[in-house]
Amino acid sequence: MHRFFAPQDQIPTITGSDAHQIKNVLRLKIGDQIELLDGTGKIHTSKIIKIEQNKIDCEILTTKQDKAESKIKVTLAQCLPKAKKMDLIIQKCTELGVNQIIPTLSERSIAKGEKADRWQKIAKEAAEQSGRSIIPEISPLTKFEDVLKMKSNFDLALIPWELEKETSLKSILTTYQPIKLLVLIGPEGGFSQEEIELAQQAGFTSVSLGQRILRTETAGMAILAMIIYASE
Numbered sequence: 001m002h003r004f005f006a007p008q009d010q011i012p013t014i015t016g017s018d019a020h021q022i023k024n025v026l027r028l029k030i031g032d033q034i035e036l037l038d039g040t041g042k043i044h045t046s047k048i049i050k051i052e053q054n055k056i057d058c059e060i061l062t063t064k065q066d067k068a069e070s071k072i073k074v075t076l077a078q079c080l081p082k083a084k085k086m087d088l089i090i091q092k093c094t095e096l097g098v099n100q101i102i103p104t105l106s107e108r109s110i111a112k113g114e115k116a117d118r119w120q121k122i123a124k125e126a127a128e129q130s131g132r133s134i135i136p137e138i139s140p141l142t143k144f145e146d147v148l149k150m151k152s153n154f155d156l157a158l159i160p161w162e163l164e165k166e167t168s169l170k171s172i173l174t175t176y177q178p179i180k181l182l183v184l185i186g187p188e189g190g191f192s193q194e195e196i197e198l199a200q201q202a203g204f205t206s207v208s209l210g211q212r213i214l215r216t217e218t219a220g221m222a223i224l225a226m227i228i229y230a231s232e
Contacts, residue, residue, distance in 0.1 A: 066133035
């Protein structure tokens with residue numbers, strides 16, 4: 001069954017690009033059933049009752065609370081990579097269950113024009129495709145130092161580092177059971193020694209992801225996959 005997100009105060013009406021997709025791409029008809037999601041975890045099974053040029057009216061048949069979302073709410077602070085790698089990171093990490101993504105500007109990041117609207121659209125489409133009931137929030141571009149200040153909002157904050165030899169992500173996941181987890185991923189050039197020290201002073205735990213050095217666009221996905229495995 002096709003899924004579509006809509007503002008809570010707009011359900012069961014669909015407008016904009018989703019209305020276009022229903023009418024002109026999927027060619028759904030009156031009487032067809034779809035699932036409407038309001039971003040709070042509720043799933044409204046609905047029936048199309050009216051199709052207009054830019055609006056689809058539905059009737060809600062049943063409503064249930066989705067229980068598929070992970071108990072661990074992971075916020076990924078991702079230092080900006082080159083080119084369109086951020087698009088891939090947002091898409092795949094949304095599929096893997098990330099709760100929030102904070103595009104981060106670190107010492108070795110290559111700053112580009114902010115693309116928050118496009119990134120949020122990518123997250124929405126990935127959430128619909130993967131059957132999620134919430135859309136991860138894509139935060140505004142945030143400086144590294146400001147991400148460090150967010151540590152107190154989380155049960156645990158991690159910073160993967162290729163020179164960490166003692167503490168592994170596996171050991172952390174088997175020792176702690178955090179509900180709110182912040183993970184700070186470095187850019188292509190990695191974190192500077194000063195940034196690692198600042199993060200540790202702010203209460204972040206540096207962890208190893210294993211014997212191999214992962215690309216910045218791979219690290220977040222790998223961490224989310226490990227968390228899913230450890231928590232389910």
